[in-house]
Amino acid sequence: MHEAALGLDHAARQYDDGCHRNWTDHCFGRFVGSYYCLPIPRYSLDRIYSIPDRIIKWVSTLAFELIRQVCTGTATKRDIIGQSARMMMLRQSLRSTTKGSCRALSRAASSNHQRKLLFQPAPSNTLLLGCVSYDSSVSDIWDQLKSHFVNKGGIPNFDYVLFSNYEQQVRALLNSHIDIA
Amino acid sequence: MEVHAPIVSLGMRDVDRDFETICVTRKDVNLSSLDGTKILAGASDSPQGYWIPNYYIKEVMNSECQIFPQDHDLGKHGDTAIGEVNALKKLLDDNNGGFQGAVLSQMMWDRATAGHLPSIDAQKLQDVVSKNNLGIELPNFDHCQFDVLESNQLKVQDFYSVLHSMDFNDPCRQKVMKLEGIRRTWEKPRQEGYDIVRSALGFPGTMRAFPTTILK
Numbered sequence: 001m002h003e004a005a006l007g008l009d010h011a012a013r014q015y016d017d018g019c020h021r022n023w024t025d026h027c028f029g030r031f032v033g034s035y036y037c038l039p040i041p042r043y044s045l046d047r048i049y050s051i052p053d054r055i056i057k058w059v060s061t062l063a064f065e066l067i068r069q070v071c072t073g074t075a076t077k078r079d080i081i082g083q084s085a086r087m088m089m090l091r092q093s094l095r096s097t098t099k100g101s102c103r104a105l106s107r108a109a110s111s112n113h114q115r116k117l118l119f120q121p122a123p124s125n126t127l128l129l130g131c132v133s134y135d136s137s138v139s140d141i142w143d144q145l146k147s148h149f150v151n152k153g154g155i156p157n158f159d160y161v162l163f164s165n166y167e168q169q170v171r172a173l174l175n176s177h178i179d180i181a
Numbered sequence: 182m183e184v185h186a187p188i189v190s191l192g193m194r195d196v197d198r199d200f201e202t203i204c205v206t207r208k209d210v211n212l213s214s215l216d217g218t219k220i221l222a223g224a225s226d227s228p229q230g231y232w233i234p235n236y237y238i239k240e241v242m243n244s245e246c247q248i249f250p251q252d253h254d255l256g257k258h259g260d261t262a263i264g265e266v267n268a269l270k271k272l273l274d275d276n277n278g279g280f281q282g283a284v285l286s287q288m289m290w291d292r293a294t295a296g297h298l299p300s301i302d303a304q305k306l307q308d309v310v311s312k313n314n315l316g317i318e319l320p321n322f323d324h325c326q327f328d329v330l331e332s333n334q335l336k337v338q339d340f341y342s343v344l345h346s347m348d349f350n351d352p353c354r355q356k357v358m359k360l361e362g363i364r365r366t367w368e369k370p371r372q373e374g375y376d377i378v379r380s381a382l383g384f385p386g387t388m389r390a391f392p393t394t395i396l397k
Binding site: 140144145152154155165167174176180 | 186191226254255256257258260261327328329330333336337339340343346347354356357360361
């Protein structure tokens, strides 16, 4: 049975790009390219990312071959049992090999949400001046000018940032990322 | 892309007012005008090194010469002046491929002739190159100033006041003002010094300037 006969020609062109991001669809058992994607990867998206592409294709090929044999009436009972057993073994193998990495990914993902800043960012009411760093002395000059504005000028929230070029500085001014250019 | 943004200017260094650009030529070529000559220039995004001399010589003087920018540190708009230094170095080279002159800022010329540029032989420069022997007077312009968005004027009022109250006679302030290159004082903003810059930026092949207003 050819995938075009199943009306999946469009899906094949759309998804068979070697990228894992569309493999979430495979959890529901869809034809993608010449591979039938089993509902084996019922893991979360990050688990699917951790499974090598060649293994997924290998498993999918086994499943597709089994379905082809069933649909064309060439499969014997022994074939069906044998192929299914092989796929079940692979499924267990995949689960065990990706188990550790999946746990690590899950831990990393959850810890990202819980991470706390050890230093507070600058307050949002900072009066921020931008200047272009055309020479290494620019930061020395503006450190001293900052000291003047903060300590003598009574502008405690004054600070400055350096840009490597004028175009980025103008962009930052227009986007209100800095107050003075 | 043409961008219009209401910008307010806060002021500038005194040295940024009336910034001078000059044209220098080799002494060994007898020139009566720049027509047909090959002129070296600073970086192509430098107002003093390229924009203004290129516009003025070609558009205002109608001179049919070729001007070759020496691009270096693009994005810094000529602040490093390395393009101008490279132009001088090339002009000094006796086998420079037929370049007869160069345009650069008066400031860099003064540094070069004073021997403050390690890559330029000041003595050879004075022997080989002369300043303005064609009588070309390039227009002065204001170099740079502090800009803010008009909508942000209130937030920068304190900065404006403190900036313009810095006293050069105060030894503590004088040190940092000298570091910043100031001779005597921070100057108030003005727009007329940028007229020639806007004209140069409107010259074909260059970008357009942002419209600006003066802080009242």
